[in-house]
Amino acid sequence: MRKLYFSIIALMTSLFFATMVQAQDPNYSQFYLKETYYNPAMTGINPGLRGTITDRHLWTNVPGEWGTQSVCFDYYDNKLAQGGVGAFLTRNTQGENWLNTFQGGLAYAKQIRVLPDLMFQIGAGMQYIHKSLDYSEMIFTDQLDPRFGAIYETEFQLPKGVDYGSQGKLDYNAGAVVQFNIRQTPVKYLATGVFGVAFHHLTQPDMSWLDDGQESPLPAKFDIHGYVQFRINRKGFHNKYFLVCPGFIFENQAEANQWFKGSESGSKTLTFGLNANIPSKISFMSSLYAGLWCRKQYYKKESLEDIAKDLKAKSFDALIFTIGYIKYSKDKKQLYQFLYSYDMTISNAGLTTGGTHEVTLSFEIHDLAIKGATQRRSAVPHPNEKFLR
Numbered sequence: 001m002r003k004l005y006f007s008i009i010a011l012m013t014s015l016f017f018a019t020m021v022q023a024q025d026p027n028y029s030q031f032y033l034k035e036t037y038y039n040p041a042m043t044g045i046n047p048g049l050r051g052t053i054t055d056r057h058l059w060t061n062v063p064g065e066w067g068t069q070s071v072c073f074d075y076y077d078n079k080l081a082q083g084g085v086g087a088f089l090t091r092n093t094q095g096e097n098w099l100n101t102f103q104g105g106l107a108y109a110k111q112i113r114v115l116p117d118l119m120f121q122i123g124a125g126m127q128y129i130h131k132s133l134d135y136s137e138m139i140f141t142d143q144l145d146p147r148f149g150a151i152y153e154t155e156f157q158l159p160k161g162v163d164y165g166s167q168g169k170l171d172y173n174a175g176a177v178v179q180f181n182i183r184q185t186p187v188k189y190l191a192t193g194v195f196g197v198a199f200h201h202l203t204q205p206d207m208s209w210l211d212d213g214q215e216s217p218l219p220a221k222f223d224i225h226g227y228v229q230f231r232i233n234r235k236g237f238h239n240k241y242f243l244v245c246p247g248f249i250f251e252n253q254a255e256a257n258q259w260f261k262g263s264e265s266g267s268k269t270l271t272f273g274l275n276a277n278i279p280s281k282i283s284f285m286s287s288l289y290a291g292l293w294c295r296k297q298y299y300k301k302e303s304l305e306d307i308a309k310d311l312k313a314k315s316f317d318a319l320i321f322t323i324g325y326i327k328y329s330k331d332k333k334q335l336y337q338f339l340y341s342y343d344m345t346i347s348n349a350g351l352t353t354g355g356t357h358e359v360t361l362s363f364e365i366h367d368l369a370i371k372g373a374t375q376r377r378s379a380v381p382h383p384n385e386k387f388l389r
Helices: 002-021 304-309
Strands: 048-057 067-077 083-094 099-115 118-133 166-183 189-200 221-233 241-254 266-279 287-298 318-328 334-345 356-365
Touching (some): 083 118
Antiparallel strands (some): 266 287, 287 318, 318 334
């Protein structure tokens, strides 16, 4: 009975979201590690090769598979016209594997050097979105018995014009970022940060399953994000400093063409919080990573001003706890990092959903260069080299 109860909740939730926002993009709690996913201008923002693998599972106590997996790589070298290139693949599953979405694409970002501690990047990306729908995995209301669950045969007939298999469309996005350093002395850094904006689904491709003359465009999405690392010096400890890393991301995906009008309906998500990076002398762990984040979501018609006014009055969607570690090489360059986060559901859905689990593994190869390329570094040094000298 409990399983049936959860199944009905999951079905109602998915139908509600589908009605309100049509096709909301998957989001990540560890957005600061999914830079190229949220903004193509972040492609190759650090010299060398970088790879990131993420596995996210939503509401683990709810029957069915509600997960997202992604792999992305990006690379920067001076020989690439002062720019970076990247590739990514994302898989999103909803329900009992009856709706699967695959996204794969390429991105390029151009680096614009302004000052030794100030740099801009503009980028664009192209992706192919492939959706598959399997009606055989669905459970309809006429199959349900109040006591025994899904025991009957359904009378549902597949509508005419529905593609049993799948469909795919090309999609495009663009963005811009600024990266900066703040020096305490000519050789010591106090802070480093990056801020950016991005626009997704610029062409709003039609993702309708029915051949009835009505379109179902993929809603355009806008996001603005920031992440800053501050160095806090301390005396009397073996680790003479630690890093405080606050950040935020605001995502707005809606049906309307204008993002901030009062007549707009859609999804708005605000995530904010901070991480702490504490140096360690453990052999496999160069730094301990821990953080606390909050996420608020809005599914109603409102303006951006209304969000600011009602921020305190609205309930939070989740508290996000993160923990992990980073490993550096002997010359103080990051080799890899592992991060786990748990989203504790504090909305009306409650703790019985089981929360959400997300795991990310990333690596970096700093000295990888194209043959014949110059060794001139970017105007803004790699973030991990600022505090480890």
